[in-house]
Amino acid sequence: MFILFVGLLTLSCLPRSVLGSDDERDARLYRVDITLPPKEGRDETADIMQIKATVEGLTDIKVLFSFKEVGNPKVLLVLDVEKACSWPQLTTFLSRKGYEVKTTPVYYCSDYARELGVNMTRDMYASSLKDDEDLLFGRQIFHVKDLTTAEFDEKMKQMFVREKVILEAGQRGACFRTLASLPVELINFSPISPSRVDAMGEILHGPEIYDVELTRMQNLAHYSQGCQG
The missing domain is CATH 3.30.70.1060 (Dimeric alpha+beta barrel)
Structure with a gap:
């Protein structure tokens, strides 16, 4: 489930000469879909609030947009990863919680x-x-x-x-x-x-x-x- 995250972490830790110039910021924009799978005793509200607090506390990752799907335990983020090797703040938390995560590179329309x-x-x-x-x-x-x-x-x-x-x-x-x-x-x-x-x-x-x-x-x-x- 987190193979894609590992790939992104590896990419973000490459030297700047490999990643490209600072002007190529679109290469560091990502859509992140987080789903809370059914779990006995899960407090969905508490879990969503914890995701919210974690996202608000990220450093070197700019949160462009963050949404909760109405009626479903799903969160959607659009992130600008501003500094190399900053993914573990988010990925460590998500992996520990056992959420289903999908990450997709995006750029501006x-x-x-x-x-x-x-x-x-x-x-x-x-x-x-x-x-x-x-x-x-x-x-x-x-x-x-x-x-x-x-x-x-x-x-x-x-x-x-x-x-x-x-x-x-x-x-x-x-x-x-x-x-x-x-x-x-x-x-x-x-x-x-x-x-x-x-x-x-x-x-x-x-x-x-x-x-x-x-x-x-x-x-x-x-x-x-x-x-x-």
Whole structure:
């Protein structure tokens, strides 16, 4: 279960010349999914609160976002590992608790959009979301299928053109791309609202073949109760 974590720890401890320059910060962004498996006598609220306290106490790891899935014992983090060999603060705690953990390298959607030729900056997306907001987590997987690379890239480009217009109109949200070639996987977080649902329907006219998974989340900083309405 922690083989991937060991690999990341090894990578983070390599010399800077191997990892790349300080400008290549996207290589140190990670999505971390933590699931609390069923266990007799488990106090889910206490465990989630302990994860929250541990995350808040990390050094040399910047927590960009931290969420709790509503109705399920799952935590999702987006981390910027700012200093080499800083993983053990988190991994030692998680392994000792016996949680199920999946770690995925990611990078900013705005960087991906620029690769496609869309002039987007990182500050167009939200760097934080309010603690007390109802949040929507979206996972989108776009398949190439019968499209050529050029056709696929053009459809993704036009999707980000529409996204840019919506963001410039005031819609808030955060977006990251999984660091893998294909299929293209995007994850995004935004406040739940009728306008956001409508916006997602408008944006998702990218490549015709795609999967969408939506989950209600709450900001981990706001988590305090075991039972959520």
